[in-house]
Amino acid sequence: TMLSATTAANDDIIATDKATVWHHLTQHQQWEEKDPIVISKGVGMRVTDVKGKSYLDATSGGVWCVNLGFGRERIADAVRQQLIDLCYFAGSYATEPGAEFAQKLLSKMPGLGRVYFSSSGSEANEKGYKMVRQLAHMNGDGTKHKIIYRDRDYHGTTIGALSSTGHEQRVAQYGPFAPGFSSFSHCLCYRCPFGKTYGSCNIECARDLETAILREGPDSVGAVVLEPITAGGGVIPPPPEYFPIIQEICQRYGVLIHIDEVVCGLGRTGEWFGYQHYDVKPDIVTMAKGVASGYAAISCTVTTEALFNEFKRADGNPLNYFRDISTFGGCTSGPVAGIETLAILEEENLIQNTRDMGDYLMDQLYALQEKHAVIGDVRGKGLFVGIELVTDRATKTPASEAQTGQVAGHCLEHGVMIGRTNRSFSDLNNTLYLSPALITTKTELDEIVSAIDAGLSAVFKQ
Ligand code: PMP
Numbered sequence: 001t002m003l004s005a006t007t008a009a010n011d012d013i014i015a016t017d018k019a020t021v022w023h024h025l026t027q028h029q030q031w032e033e034k035d036p037i038v039i040s041k042g043v044g045m046r047v048t049d050v051k052g053k054s055y056l057d058a059t060s061g062g063v064w065c066v067n068l069g070f071g072r073e074r075i076a077d078a079v080r081q082q083l084i085d086l087c088y089f090a091g092s093y094a095t096e097p098g099a100e101f102a103q104k105l106l107s108k109m110p111g112l113g114r115v116y117f118s119s120s121g122s123e124a125n126e127k128g129y130k131m132v133r134q135l136a137h138m139n140g141d142g143t144k145h146k147i148i149y150r151d152r153d154y155h156g157t158t159i160g161a162l163s164s165t166g167h168e169q170r171v172a173q174y175g176p177f178a179p180g181f182s183s184f185s186h187c188l189c190y191r192c193p194f195g196k197t198y199g200s201c202n203i204e205c206a207r208d209l210e211t212a213i214l215r216e217g218p219d220s221v222g223a224v225v226l227e228p229i230t231a232g233g234g235v236i237p238p239p240p241e242y243f244p245i246i247q248e249i250c251q252r253y254g255v256l257i258h259i260d261e262v263v264c265g266l267g268r269t270g271e272w273f274g275y276q277h278y279d280v281k282p283d284i285v286t287m288a289k290g291v292a293s294g295y296a297a298i299s300c301t302v303t304t305e306a307l308f309n310e311f312k313r314a315d316g317n318p319l320n321y322f323r324d325i326s327t328f329g330g331c332t333s334g335p336v337a338g339i340e341t342l343a344i345l346e347e348e349n350l351i352q353n354t355r356d357m358g359d360y361l362m363d364q365l366y367a368l369q370e371k372h373a374v375i376g377d378v379r380g381k382g383l384f385v386g387i388e389l390v391t392d393r394a395t396k397t398p399a400s401e402a403q404t405g406q407v408a409g410h411c412l413e414h415g416v417m418i419g420r421t422n423r424s425f426s427d428l429n430n431t432l433y434l435s436p437a438l439i440t441t442k443t444e445l446d447e448i449v450s451a452i453d454a455g456l457s458a459v460f461k462q
Pocket residue numbers: 063119120121122123125154155156157227231232260261262263288
């Protein structure tokens with residue numbers, strides 16, 4: 001029998017869930033000792049569980065997705081009508097929402113010319129990798145196919161995406177990995193891999209890309225893939241000099257730039273896209289979470305017109321086109337929800353709000369850092385912030401995963417949901433994440449910051 005959240009008892013839902021659902025990122029023996037929270041309703045930034053307890057969600061649905069907040073009837077109405085008119089068509093057939101959304105999206109991305117639809121961030125990245133590999137074959141013998149990724153970046157859960165992911169615990173035990181991927185240094189100044197200090201360094205982290213290209217052989221490297229601001233790896237905005245150096249190196253060696261905007265895309269950082277804070281011209285841009293704000297499953301691989309044209313060349317080779325399909329890239333719910341998402345971002349001036357509220361949030365967190373020695377570093381851009389916890393500021397000894405979890409747990413108990421590094425590294429699961437919906441006001445941000453204040457006091461007993 002079907003259980004409905006509104007009619008079934010909470011205990012029945014929990015029992016059924018425990019007996020049937022295998023949850024994401026969950027150690028089930030530990031998890032089953034406690035009862036899961038069953039979320040049943042959301043309005044704006046507030047969600048309620050079936051017991052009627054209310055929470056302020058500073059995570060945008062757990063993983064930085066519901067950027068516009070919950071309960072947007074306008075999106076639901078548009079999707080409903082579209083599903084009645086035409087729910088789906090794929091392949092080389094066209095649909096009105098697909099065309100309209102692609103055009104509107106591209107208007108926010110000067111220099112880019114084509115949109116390829118799929119249904120998850122991992123998938124969008126895999127499309128980008130396949131384009132790079134096929135280009136190597138169409139323009140040569142396939143040698144220039146390698147993709148360089150960055151330590152501490154995450155690009156997804158499928159084997160190709162995982163093969164380009166620099167989170168040691170996320171990738172452990174899932175090998176063997178796909179060949180043709182190789183890594184270079186992360187750019188976290190707080191834990192500089194070169195032991196330097198920003199201001200007196202030579203941006204060695206960006207120059208390490210050249211070392212990686214030379215190590216692999218420039219003739220074999222097709223692209224570099226980067227998050228504009230590393231998300232799950234600890235919220236790491238690069239220094240301002242970073243991307244121009246990356247761009248220059250890529251130009252020199254004929255390496256394409258693939259920017260993974262799965263988290264940062266569509267306003268999260270206070271620009272339409274994270275890369276637009278920096279001086280860089282990507283060849284491929286992937287996006288997912290914010291595209292439809294969690295109201296539909298849609299992802300996009302956006303490319304330059306020049307890259308697209310390479311796949312158009314009719315030079316007699318029957319393989320000369322992108323032989324790829326995403327079944328659910330044909331769902332019209334995605335582009336329709338995307339059209340509404342773009343309209344809401346504009347009409348409610350949410351990108352400006354993200355900048356303003358992001359600045360306010362950072363100020364509050366810097367003040368909190370004065371009070372709590374355990375806050376080692378605060379970093380971020382727009383409404384995407386990481387708070388790194390250390391038990392000793394001088395040695396930067398990371399707080400444990402358990403301590404970091406206890407702070408998040410304390411906030412949850414007191415009605416505020418915050419995020420944290422989730423088993424990505426062996427010794428650096430010590431960062432709290434804040435990614436409130438882009439509609440947030442100071443009132444909610446104050447509530448979030450005071451919950452963290454109380455959580456830190458309780459766990460670290462200062
Ligand atoms: N890239 C980045 C930067 C991500 O954070 C994620 C997901 N958290 C992905 C790709 C993968 O997206 P998905 O889970 O939709 O496959």
